[in-house]
Amino acid sequence: MENILSKYESVTPQDVTVWFKAGKTSDFPADGGNCIKYKDKQIAVFNFERRNEWYACQNLCPHKMEMILSRGMIGSTDDIPKIACPMHKKTFSLKDGSNLNGDDLKIATYPVKIVEDEVLIGFID
Numbered sequence: 109m110e111n112i113l114s115k116y117e118s119v120t121p122q123d124v125t126v127w128f129k130a131g132k133t134s135d136f137p138a139d140g141g142n143c144i145k146y147k148d149k150q151i152a153v154f155n156f157e158r159r160n161e162w163y164a165c166q167n168l169c170p171h172k173m174e175m176i177l178s179r180g181m182i183g184s185t186d187d188i189p190k191i192a193c194p195m196h197k198k199t200f201s202l203k204d205g206s207n208l209n210g211d212d213l214k215i216a217t218y219p220v221k222i223v224e225d226e227v228l229i230g231f232i233d
């Protein structure tokens with residue numbers, strides 16, 4: 109069986125080969141998230157208005173393989189922006205995808221840039 113997690117690998121800004129138009133800024137609620145699709149990936153995109161920042165990560169929570177992170181709660185711990193999975197509250201850094209509860213689980217993160225009112229997510233094509 110294909111490992112669904114292997115589809116998701118973090119992309120750094122230097123590695124981006126394609127900037128995908130994910131939607132308009134108004135498609136993403138303030139201090140909340142929305143899910144978009146890029147090829148066979150579901151990507152959670154967050155408009156972290158309180159920090160005036162945007163983040164993107166895999167929508168798949170690696171704990172129980174639920175496509176759910178876009179519906180999680182965003183916040184900050186020690187100035188690290190984070191997403192808490194709504195299922196069992198595991199939290200992940202939105203900067204590097206690391207698990208902030210100290211276990212091995214990690215998520216992939218993707219660069220986001222805003223050009224005029226378009227939200228662009230960076231991928232490796």
Ligand code: FES
Nearest residue numbers: 169171193195196
């Ligand atoms: S499914 Fe996300 S924390 Fe359990």
